[in-house]
Amino acid sequence: MGILNKLDNSVEQFESGNIIITSMDKLLNWSRLSSMWQMFFGLACCAIEMMATSASHYDLDRFGIIPRPSPRHVDIILISGTVTLKMATRIKRLYDEMPAPKYILSMGSCANCGGPYWEHGYHVLKGIDRIIPVDVYVPGCPPRPEALLEGLIKLQERIRNQSLAKHIA
């Protein structure tokens, strides 16, 4: 009974029958964190590590993360690499097209703060958080797949602690 394990001891199950009782928050959070569909795009060298993470060895699928081709389908966007100003305009637009709730994971030094282009990159946005709000930052140039997985697990934790009633900053 996957759901019973995931929703921990706040779930009650009736002796007989298929009825369980839990809180709305827990159910919503559980369903959100278990199928974080991902916007299907990569930006630079970091994207290679992201692809490695999606492939069979690290297997993103087991977190319910499936790349989708349209921003209308997705819950999370992995900003995997160098964000040029030209691309930033597009990312902002894709982000605006995603239905809420939406989450952003910034992967690698470039997306976090401009990375190697911080000083002489006239064309690079020095941190994706200048245009969209970031939930989790993964440092590294590039981060290894383990680090990206750690970031995604952090994001799951964040979603698990959300509440409809309280806003979590």
Next chain:
Amino acid sequence: MEINEIYNKLKSVFGEGIGELKTDLPVRPFFFADASKIDAVALFLRDEESMQFDNLSCLSGVDYDKDNLAVVYHLCSYALGHQLVVKCLVPKSDPKIKSVSDVWAAAEWHEREAFDLVGMIFEGNPDLRRILLPEDWEGHPLRKDYKVPEFYNGMKIPY
């Protein structure tokens, strides 16, 4: 052919239009050609029996010195297996040069890149738009006097 033979042949055809051959630098030997003759030189290099430079491997734009930009042509010949580097100076005050995109089709996008980043105008290029930077970008960032703007479309650029 050896570089000296190629150079002498060009010199005999174009005379004053071809500058001195420089071989003592730690780069491939090169010479300057007169920018106003570059289309004729290019056509000669491609079509002349003993030259057959059928491939433009690279065309680059350079901010050369205080008053000049330069266009550098790297040529090679698959047919005869020799290579050549030609440079043209273009004054910054009036940065116009003839396009070679009708001689080597590969030049079209290379010229767009040189225009985009360094800002010379290639007369005769059929589609001289920016190729890498956004269309509404201002200025040519590989110029040495380029100042990085404070903002682009509301996004702050400096760190």
